[in-house]
Amino acid sequence: xxxxxxxxxxxxxxxxxxxxxxxxxxxxxxxxxxxxxxxxxxxxxxxxxxxxxxxxxxxxxxxxxxxxxxxxxxxxxxxxxxxxxxxxxxxxxxxxxxxxxxxxxxxxxxxxxxxxxxxxxxxxxxxxxxxxxxxxxxxxxxxxxxxxxxxxxxxxxxxxxxxxxxxxxxxxxxxxxxxxxxxxxxxxxxxxxxxxx
Numbered sequence: 262x263x264x265x266x267x268x269x270x271x272x273x274x275x276x277x278x279x280x281x282x283x284x285x286x287x288x289x290x291x292x293x294x295x296x297x298x299x300x301x302x303x304x305x306x307x308x309x310x311x312x313x314x315x316x317x318x319x320x321x322x323x324x325x326x327x328x329x330x331x332x333x334x335x336x337x338x339x340x341x342x343x344x345x346x347x348x349x350x351x352x353x354x355x356x357x358x359x360x361x362x363x364x365x366x367x368x369x370x371x372x373x374x375x376x377x378x379x380x381x382x383x384x385x386x387x388x389x390x391x392x393x394x395x396x397x398x399x400x401x402x403x404x405x406x407x408x409x410x411x412x413x414x415x416x417x418x419x420x421x422x423x424x425x426x427x428x429x430x431x432x433x434x435x436x437x438x439x440x441x442x443x444x445x446x447x448x449x450x451x452x453x454x455x456x457x458x
Contacts, residue, residue: 262285262319264276264314264315264316264329265291265316266290267291267294272313272326274327274419276288278412280451291304293313303317318336331343344411357398360395360417364386364391368387372388373429392433395421419443421436
């Protein structure tokens with residue numbers, strides 16, 4: 262298995278997922294900030310837009326952090342980092358796994374760029390609704406599905422840490438404590454150490 266990545270990007274989510282899964286993998290650095298790149302055919306097969314992260318696992322090629330997290334969880338960790346396909350918790354797992362790209366990131370972009378929210382036409386509602394929904398989702402739980410850490414926490418936890426790091430997280434003890442629990446995981450700590458080395 263090979264992960265194409267770059268430090269301080271969404272690649273951290275895929276790295277965190279691979280570390281949580283305990284899978285052997287190799288890394289190939291993509292200099293996403295280079296003015297001119299000569300990307301390999303293998304990388305572009307996995308990521309037609311030339312973005313990271315991208316994964317190659319035998320004949321499987323794919324990009325996008327949420328897709329990679331879901332693939333790794335289902336293929337290698339079903340029942341632990343992902344509920345089984347027939348588990349009633351599967352619906353909530355999928356909802357929260359995709360909450361980052363579908364809701365958090367668009368709401369963050371809207372807030373950062375000072376765009377007036379249009380909750381009636383925007384699938385993510387608004388930044389405030391996004392925060393309230395996430396707080397309600399984690400309330401009275403250690404992880405988003407309860408006691409079991411899953412790939413959904415990789416996505417959501419990385420978002421909570423990111424929001425806090427960029428002073429976008431409102432005064433929310435619930436989400437700040439959740440971010441701290443994620444940061445305390447050995448797999449996450451290892452990934453964070455890789456971002457600056």
